[in-house]
Amino acid sequence: MTPPPIAIYGATGHTGRLVAAELHARGHAMVLAGRDAAALDAMAAEFGASACHAPLDDPAALRALAGIAAVLVNCAGPYSATGAPVATAAAEAGCHYIDHAVEPHHVKWLFDTLQAPAQRSGATMIPSLSFYGGLGDLLAAAVARGVAGIDRVTAAYAVAGWRLTAGALETARQLFADTRRIGFTGGAQQVGWVEPRNAVFAFPPPIGPRAMIAPVPFPEALTVPRHVPAREVEAMLTARTFEEEGVFDGVHATAATRAGTDFTVAVQVIAEHGGRSGQLSGRDLWRAAALASVEGAVRLAEGDPPAKSGVLAPAEVFPAEPFLRDLERLGAFTLQL
Template sequence: MSSPHIAVYGATGHTGRLVAADLRARGRDVILAGRDAGALKALSDELGGAPVHQAALDDPAALRELAGRAAVLIHCAGPFTHTGKPVATAAAEAGCHYVDHALEQHHTKWMFDTMTEPARAAGVTMVTAMSFYGGLGDLLAGAVAAGMAGIERVVTAYAVSGWRLTTGARATAELLFADTQRITFADGVQRVGYVEPRNAVFPFPPPLGPRTMIAPVPFSEVVTVPRHVRTARVEAQLTAATFEEEQAFTSEHVDAATRAGSDFTVAVQVITEGGGRAGQARGRDLWRMSALTSVEAAVRLADGLGPDQPGVYSPAEAFPAEPFLRDLERLGLFTLSLEERR
């Protein structure tokens, strides 16, 4: 018996190709989907043959047809500010589970605000922000904060070097940093409005050590983390040096091997009045980490190993955070370090 089909929308992009190749390596039946029929056919040939499905973002019938052919749809084609609504809507309408790579705050909030009832009515699980930025922070926050009470603040901090942006990632970054209506979470309240960025110092553990950070950065943790961690404040930070590397914004067409050369440390501090707890993940190639994280989620959903109830979930809501992270560690995506419970 063949496995349930998993559709990859945006399959010909860098992340989509990684997702599709890993699914095929696991023996999964894949549908390659996107807007460019020629590129899809070429990718299918590279992978030894796989069904293709052309569907433009402004063609809801084609998107519903795609979702109707699959058990799970992985959405890889950002910026999700523009692409998220039509693809997620089609998945819910067709009764198809859905996973996306979004890091945009407003798309993530839209998913929870708008798609929860359609997902429940369709009996499907939709996991948003299952990516490197935002998603790994959400999972780490869930793992570190498990069993803790009296949490005052959760800080997720990303140290990234050698990041080479794709065309879609560059467009997403430009949208994020131009946004004057950012979402924050402070004093237990979600707010939307202008935020004055500042420089901060985050105490990464050795060998990295303290680093100057952009704070806050408009990642999705401010929307996702308060859903499963009771805290007064959530903030995401990014090393200032990440965007000081000239090639970050001028490397849209580098080869896959060069793009795989990023190094990252993602650390989380969960702070209470009496102290706190921390954890971190250190690895290489944030693109591969992001792709395989969504594959792990989609395979679980396809195999009936998702949440008990349908709806929209963050990564750490959809799956037990520490076991999920340990599975990613076993794939060689990073080395995970969590402080002992105390």
Template sequence: MTKPLFAIYGAYGHTGRLVAAELLAREAELLLVGRDADALDAMSGELGAGERVRTRTAPVDDPAALRDVLTAADVLIQCAGPFAVTGAPLATAAAEAGCHYIDHALEPHHVKAVFDTVQATAQRTGAVMIPSLSFYGGLGDLLAGAVADGIPGIDRIVVAYAVNGWRLTTGAKNTATLLFAATERLTYSDGALHAGYVEPRNAVFPFPPPLGPRTMIAPFPSSEVVTVPRHVPVRNIDLMLSTSTFEAEDAFESENIDARERSATDFTVAVQAIREGDSVAGQLTGHDLWRAAALASVEAAVRIAEGRGPAKTGVLAPGEAFAAEPFLRALERRGAFTLTLPDKESEHA
């Protein structure tokens, strides 16, 4: 039986390298794809996996080349941001080629566009497409699904990220610059998605001990506003990010630090599901958000390639494609984070 072929776009970036290493650790065969042939060849040699790693050049502005490459692959993991620039061409090419697709986007406009523009094509070609299966966006979506499981008619979901020691790559820096400069934000309230200007504010989120209450940026422009309502019955969604995330002096000046330094992040992602004045909460805590993101996308890609993916094709939210708690538990077993979920029977006894 032929082994599945995993394509990685943006493989010579930090996230792409982590994705490649994790796939190789699972005995996978890789196709490294990008616009820079020399960088791809250097990356292939660095991985040291011989014939298990191949390379192909395909710029994002060459649709025919992208379709040709992705026709030969089983699953694409898209790691090259900012996705406001790279997202549409690769998602379109994957859908047209019938190649399963996972990306690391957090940009809500890109995620909405994938649902809006390639759903019919992906369903026709049999592709499973899961945008935003990463740290930001993806883990919040899955945690919301796990916390809210079995609770009807939720008034509000709050997703709060507390991150310390985050050092932005060039792609992440460009993404953050675009996101926070955008004047048209996507928000979810009164059971509907809205687009328009929203005045940023500071809020306080009560993280459990030992972290405790933290000052937060709200709303945080992440993709859960698009994905969570697809699988959670909720009327309002609030997204928050700790203000301390960007307070480190070198947060935006860290493109050239080494992988060990970049891994030195601590994070907590917490979710509250509020219904009729009562709330249920869960959280995940860990170190190295980049590795957690890579593990999440690889876990999904391997499941899909092995026939353990969702029963339906097309564009899906992370928590729509996979049962949220079992998927998170699988990542916990691989060391991505520690997961704490509520005892639903006790909460509602």
């Protein structure tokens, strides 16, 4: 009996194509879905896959898509526009769901709104199983494992050579214009304006100390406290990332140019009796994101680990260090713990 396919929503975008290529290389059946029927048909012919035209304003089409898939991987940003209809269809159909969202308000909406429907239908829903958010969440769980009395968890991203897609550009505009930012301080979730501050984070050599945007509105403030008991969780991004020439002009960049991104994600855990840190470094954050979502989707499709229902952080579903080690073996990055 042929196992149900993995559906990719937003398959014709940059991330969607990377996800499709990885699933194709693994020989996994897939359905390419989205809003552009002609582009989907052409890509389906290229990969020998099925295509499904499912506009965001067609709940029946989205529900039909979720009904035939084991897992639905949403690669279409910004998630403030695409997240609710696609995720709702998955939750109602009992289809496992993964997305690449960096928007905290979308992630909060999933936890607040779809938790009960997903638990009723048996769907496992994992927001932000991607580069930003997901890798920070998994790394925080791996670093914090066994540490008692945690005061602060900091996820710091050093990114150079990033070229934003159209969806990522619109997401960045929304994130930095947001006046109701979601944070985690004093052991509780906070929503409101947060005044940015100057910060320096000491990355491991050869990067060293770097000026940072702090805090940045990434999902770690929502996901990490679900499995790491800390008083404060914060994400930071190198200030230089958005100062580089071409970062905002990358909508039409080639795939090869996009692959030229150097990155390090470092997590520092400060506790009452000292601290601990870990980091991962690599090239091509888009591929690292695609590999993370594919690895998660294949495991959910195969029941490894047995699925937990509901909306969950990446590290609530997968054992953090083994999952990161498997991504390292796939060439996503080099891990140091």
